[in-house]
Amino acid sequence: MLIVPLLTYAIVASFTPGPNNIISMTYARSHGFKKTLRFIGGVASGCLVIMLLSSYFNLVLSPFIPKIRFVMNIIGCLYLIYLAIKIMQSKPHRADDKARGFNTFSFGFIFQFMNPKVILYGITAISTFVMPISxxxxxxxxxxxxxxxxxxxxxxxxxxxxxxxxxxxxxxxxLFNISMGLLLLYSAISIYTAN
Incomplete structure (x- = not known):
């Protein structure tokens, strides 16, 4: 059964540093765990939609993925670089009230459709581990x-x-903001070079 390899892949891909994880940690550090749940709820909803789309359109998209992957990676990487720069330049959270506007359900949801890690996670997991089973x-x-x-x-x-x-x-x-920004830059580079 492919459930053990699927779970291993899912855990490794999900728990490694990536945009959702770094943003969740940054928001929780600034605003507390409870207030970050809005963003995480949006991430959950967006992620579920992407997993469902990956499930139902994976066979249809598979011939086109090599053609759109490069452009998708470029757009996603540029956005991650932008987020990394914003995090590294951010002021102490008391003075940085603009960041609160991104700690919302709608931002978490919409962000998933620009997050190459989640999109590739869904496409890879579904095509490699789920479709061969059923x-x-x-x-x-x-x-x-x-x-x-x-x-x-x-x-x-x-x-x-x-x-x-x-x-x-x-x-x-x-130091924390610079470290998180550098991890986001690393995520952008690793997503781009992985394909």
Whole structure:
């Protein structure tokens, strides 16, 4: 059965640093875990939609993915670089009220459609691990939910880390912001070079 390799892939892909995890941790550090749940809810909804789209359109999209992957990676990488620069330049959270506008359900949802890590996660997991097992509606739905749940567990873990170590992270805020920005830059580069 391919469930163990699927879960291994899902856990590794979800818990490694990426845009959703870094943003969740940054928001939780600045605004607390509870207020970050709006963003995580949007991420969950957007991720589920992408997993469902990957499930139902994977066979249709497979001939076109090589043609659109390069452009999708470029756009996604440029956006991640923009986010990394914004995080590295951010001021202490008391003075940076504009960031609150991005800590919303709608931003979390829409961001998933610009997040190459989630899109590639869905396409890869569904095509490699799910389609060979079954293409029944029940299987596609259940695996889409499973992949989304693993991803949200990762987001919540990173947010909890940001919230629990809020005081320590605030003391070293500039270094923390630069580190998170550099991790986002690394995510952009690794997504671009992986394909």
């Amino acid at each position: 293409t029944s509606h029940a299987q596609l739905l259940s695996y889409s939910f499973l992949l989304t749940i693993v991803g949200i567990c990762a987001n919540m873990t990173w947010a909890l880390f940001g919230s629990l170590f809020q005081h320590l992270l605030s003391r070293y805020e500039r």
